[in-house]
Amino acid sequence: MSVPQISEGSLLTAAAKAPRIDIKTIAPEGTVLIVNPHPDDETFGCGLAMAAAALEGRTIAIALLTDGEGSHPSTKTFAPNELAELRYSEFARALEILVPSRRVDVLRLHLPDGKSRYEASLAEEVLPFARSHGASVIWSTWRDDPHCDHETAAALGRDLANDLAIPHWSFAVWGRFGERYVPSCLCTFDAPVLAPRKREAIAVYRSQIDPHMIDDSNGFTMPPALVDHFAEHPEIFVHG
Ligand SMILES: [Zn+2]
Incomplete structure (x- = not known):
C-alpha cells in the first residue's frame, strides 16, 4: 500500500454531508469488541468513539490481529520481536489515555503483519473471547481499507457479528483516502471534548509518526x- x-477522497467528501451518529447507537450496552489489524488503527480510526463509549460505561475489548512488526522491515536497531514489543507498549499506553477508567482486555493473535488472510478458523479462535466478554457490538476496520490486514479484520468482524447476532460497525482508516465506492450507510462520529485525548494517544505512537x-x-x-487529519476529523463509520 x-x-x-493528503487527506482527500470520495469517502471524505461524502462524510462531510453524512449524518452524525450517537455513541449509544454504535455502542449498545455491554462490551464493544474491536477487531484491530495493527497497534494504532484503534487510535487513528476510532479513538474518539472508544473514549466516548468508555465514558458511557461500556467495556472495551480488543482482538489485535498483528503485532505491527512489519512497519520497519529493514531496521538494524530492532529485531522483529523487539519492534513488536515496542509497538505493543505504545498501544498499551494509548489505551490508558483513551480509556483511563478501566482495563481493556486484549487478545493477541500474532498474525503475520502485512500477510494475513481471513480464514473461518480465525473466528473460531476469537469467539470464546467475544462471548466471555459479553460482546454487544463489533467494530472493525472497513472492508474497503486498501490493506490486506484491514480486510482480514473486516471479514473477521463480519463473521463474529453474524455468529453472535450482534451489530457490526466498520471504521475507515486508509479507505478514507482516494477514490472508491461510497456506501450509503456512512455516518460520522465526533466528540470535540475528547479530541485532546485522541491527539495525546496518537502522539504516543512515535514509531509510526516520527521518522x-x-x-x-x-x-x-x-x-x-x-x-493532523486523524486528530481533527470526525471518525467515519459504516454499518456492516
Ligand atoms: Zn493498520
Whole structure:
C-alpha cells in the first residue's frame, strides 16, 4: 500500500454531508469488541468513539490481529520481536489515555503483519473471547481499507457479528483516502471534548509518526498532514 500524502477522497467528501451518529447507537450496552489489524488503527480510526463509549460505561475489548512488526522491515536497531514489543507498549499506553477508567482486555493473535488472510478458523479462535466478554457490538476496520490486514479484520468482524447476532460497525482508516465506492450507510462520529485525548494517544505512537525514531529508510511514517487529519476529523463509520 502506498501511503497517501493528503487527506482527500470520495469517502471524505461524502462524510462531510453524512449524518452524525450517537455513541449509544454504535455502542449498545455491554462490551464493544474491536477487531484491530495493527497497534494504532484503534487510535487513528476510532479513538474518539472508544473514549466516548468508555465514558458511557461500556467495556472495551480488543482482538489485535498483528503485532505491527512489519512497519520497519529493514531496521538494524530492532529485531522483529523487539519492534513488536515496542509497538505493543505504545498501544498499551494509548489505551490508558483513551480509556483511563478501566482495563481493556486484549487478545493477541500474532498474525503475520502485512500477510494475513481471513480464514473461518480465525473466528473460531476469537469467539470464546467475544462471548466471555459479553460482546454487544463489533467494530472493525472497513472492508474497503486498501490493506490486506484491514480486510482480514473486516471479514473477521463480519463473521463474529453474524455468529453472535450482534451489530457490526466498520471504521475507515486508509479507505478514507482516494477514490472508491461510497456506501450509503456512512455516518460520522465526533466528540470535540475528547479530541485532546485522541491527539495525546496518537502522539504516543512515535514509531509510526516520527521518522527519526527507527533507522529504516523503508519504514512507515504517517505523514504529518495525515496525523493532523486523524486528530481533527470526525471518525467515519459504516454499518456492516
Ligand atoms: Zn493498520
